[in-house]
Amino acid sequence: MYPDKFEDVMYAFHRLPGVGMKTAERYAYEVMNWEPEVLDQFLKALNGIKKVKRCKICGNLSDQDICSICSDDHRNHAQICVVANSKDISAIENMQSYDGTYHVLNGVINTAKGILPDQLNIDSLMNRIDGTVNEVILALDPNIEGETTSLYLSKLLEDKVEVSQLASGIPVGSHLEYADRRTLARAFEGRRKSKSE
Amino acid sequence: MYPDKFEDVMYAFHRLPGVGMKTAERYAYEVMNWEPEVLDQFLKALNGIKKVKRCKICGNLSDQDICSICSDDHRNHAQICVVANSKDISAIENMQSYDGTYHVLNGVINTAKGILPDQLNIDSLMNRIDGTVNEVILALDPNIEGETTSLYLSKLLEDKVEVSQLASGIPVGSHLEYADRRTLARAFEGRRKSKSE
Numbered sequence: 001m002y003p004d005k006f007e008d009v010m011y012a013f014h015r016l017p018g019v020g021m022k023t024a025e026r027y028a029y030e031v032m033n034w035e036p037e038v039l040d041q042f043l044k045a046l047n048g049i050k051k052v053k054r055c056k057i058c059g060n061l062s063d064q065d066i067c068s069i070c071s072d073d074h075r076n077h078a079q080i081c082v083v084a085n086s087k088d089i090s091a092i093e094n095m096q097s098y099d100g101t102y103h104v105l106n107g108v109i110n111t112a113k114g115i116l117p118d119q120l121n122i123d124s125l126m127n128r129i130d131g132t133v134n135e136v137i138l139a140l141d142p143n144i145e146g147e148t149t150s151l152y153l154s155k156l157l158e159d160k161v162e163v164s165q166l167a168s169g170i171p172v173g174s175h176l177e178y179a180d181r182r183t184l185a186r187a188f189e190g191r192r193k194s195k196s197e
Numbered sequence: 198m199y200p201d202k203f204e205d206v207m208y209a210f211h212r213l214p215g216v217g218m219k220t221a222e223r224y225a226y227e228v229m230n231w232e233p234e235v236l237d238q239f240l241k242a243l244n245g246i247k248k249v250k251r252c253k254i255c256g257n258l259s260d261q262d263i264c265s266i267c268s269d270d271h272r273n274h275a276q277i278c279v280v281a282n283s284k285d286i287s288a289i290e291n292m293q294s295y296d297g298t299y300h301v302l303n304g305v306i307n308t309a310k311g312i313l314p315d316q317l318n319i320d321s322l323m324n325r326i327d328g329t330v331n332e333v334i335l336a337l338d339p340n341i342e343g344e345t346t347s348l349y350l351s352k353l354l355e356d357k358v359e360v361s362q363l364a365s366g367i368p369v370g371s372h373l374e375y376a377d378r379r380t381l382a383r384a385f386e387g388r389r390k391s392k393s394e
Contacts, residue, residue, distance in 0.1 A: 001287045003260040005245040012242035015235075016224050025284060027213050031246050032258070038212075039247070043240050045209035048202040049228050050236070061229070063200040087222060090198045 006032070057128070059104035059121045061086045069101055076100045080128060081137045082153065084108050084146070088139065100137070103128065108140060108149040117152060126156065135162045142168040142186070203229070254325070256301035256318045258283045266298055273297045277325060278334045279350065281305050281343070285336065297334070300325065305337060305346040314349060323353065332359045339365040339383070 002010070006028060013024035031039060054060065055067035058080075062068070069075060069089075079100025083089055089102050105120040129136070136157055140146035150165055157163045169187035170179045179187070199207070203225060210221035228236060251257065252264035255277075259265070266272060266286075276297025280286060286299050302317045326333070333354055337343035347362055354360045366384035367376045376384070 001290055002283075003249050003258050005249045005260060006258055008242040009246050012239045015227075015239065017227050018220075018223070023215075026215070028246070029282075029284070030212075030214050031243060032249060036247060039243070042209045042212065043243060045205040046228060046236070046240060049206050049225070050233060052200050052202045052229060061200050061203050063202060085226070086199070087226070093198055 054104075054106075057124075058102050059106055059124065060089060060102060074099075078132060078134045079137065080125070080133055080135070081139050082125065083139050084141065084149075092139065100135075105140075105149070108145040109152060110145045120149075122153070122156070125153075129157065129160050133161055135164060138163065138165045142166075251301075251303075254321075255299050256303055256321065257286060257299060271296075275329060275331045276334065277322070277330055277332070278336050279322065280336050281338065281346075289336065297332075302337075302346070305342040306349060307342045317346075319350070319353070322350075326354065326357050330358055332361060335360065335362045339363075 009028040009031060010021065010024040013019050013027045014021060019027070031042075034042070051063070053062050053065065055062045055070055056065050057070040058067060060067045060069065064071070076099050079098075080103050081092060081098060081100055082103045082105060083092070084105050084107060086104055089104070092098055092102075103121065103125045105122065105125075107115050107120055109115060109117055109120070125136075136153075138150045138153060140150050154163050154165075167190050168183070169190055170176060170183060176184070206225040206228060207218065207221040210216050210224045211218055216224070228239075231239070248260070250259050250262065252259045252267055253262050254267040255264060257264045257266065261268075273296050276295075277300050278289065278295060278297055279300045279302060280289070281302050281304060283301055286301070289295055289299075300318065300322045302319065302322075304312050304317055306312060306314055306317070322333075333350075335347045335350055337347050351360050351362075364387050365380070366387055367373060367380060373381070
């Protein structure tokens with residue numbers, strides 16, 4: 001029904017995650033109505049992704065060979081927080097209370113999807129564990145894949161450095177009655193002494 | 198937090214309709230992980246939109262100056278079905294029972310959004326009404342904007358040609374009890390004699 005060139009645009013957008021043909025059609029109409037210079041800006045921006053690198057130390061997205069966090073002398077290089085993806089770094093940085101460094105695995109172990117430890121940035125993490133690092137904080141999602149990966153890394157690292165893991169439990173501001181069974185169980189396991197003051 | 202080039206990609210995707218920054222971030226990650234040749238194919242497809250034209254007769258999207266429907270001698274050129282957008286043509290063609298031609302207004306009158314009759318392809322529609330056309334079928338959405346536009350076009354056209362409008366009422370396969378008040382009222386207005394055979 002549509003001209004070939006228009007369908008090509010629809011199929012291109014259809015490659016993006018979660019974009020069905022209806023949404024792709026909507027995007028194609030939008031692009032069709034853009035002024036040529038707007039489209040050119042769009043294409044130029046997308047082409048720029050080729051210049052985004054991964055930091056040679058931690059694997060985070062970066063304009064430079066070494067990212068802004070790894071090259072910041074004011075941060076605590078004795079702490080490494082291990083995350084699955086660069087976007088997890090944003091969440092932790094927004095907290096504004098962690099001043100250590102990061103290590104991006106670029107995924108988690110997922111045998112069902114064929115993602116094995118040797119496809120993750122684990123070797124580069126091990127190389128960073130010299131005498132100067134005193135804590136590795138595993139900040140992976142509390143689900144099967146994240147916990148499998150945390151267990152795997154803990155075993156690799158525990159003889160070399162102190163390894164910790166983020167607490168999981170009832171989210172701040174939510175209600176106990178709405179917590180699922182596993183979250184509640186985790187909150188019981190991880191219970192700590194109340195302080196009187 | 199992200200490198201500039203990566204943020205540029207996020208903001209580019211954010212221009213697409215309904216794409217918030219979270220979705221834009223997800224798309225940017227996807228594009229980041231594509232092989233360079235996949236990205237180049239994507240950019241090439243998008244650039245191809247510049248070659249999509251609008252049919253000089255009906256305003257439909259086309260690879261050629263005249264679209265495949267307007268240049269098809271087997272279709273009934275005495276009927277023109279007026280639609281708001283090219284995508285409405287797909288829906289009508291899928292029905293496989295209309296063999297007339299189309300006219301794409303490229304929108305509907307919407308005073309709130311500042312879309313007035315002179316921004317729509319109405320002049321080109323009027324130019325088509327010569328002695329050879331005997332029916333104009335208005336197939337616009339049954340909402341305020343669509344009906345305002347239908348009324349406007351009816352007044353313009355009624356002295357020159359027969360003008361009809363799609364029936365609105367209870368959708369086939371749905372239930373009367375779920376029809377909203379206005380749809381039901383429309384179905385009553387548009388009631389027709391039952392046939393015994």
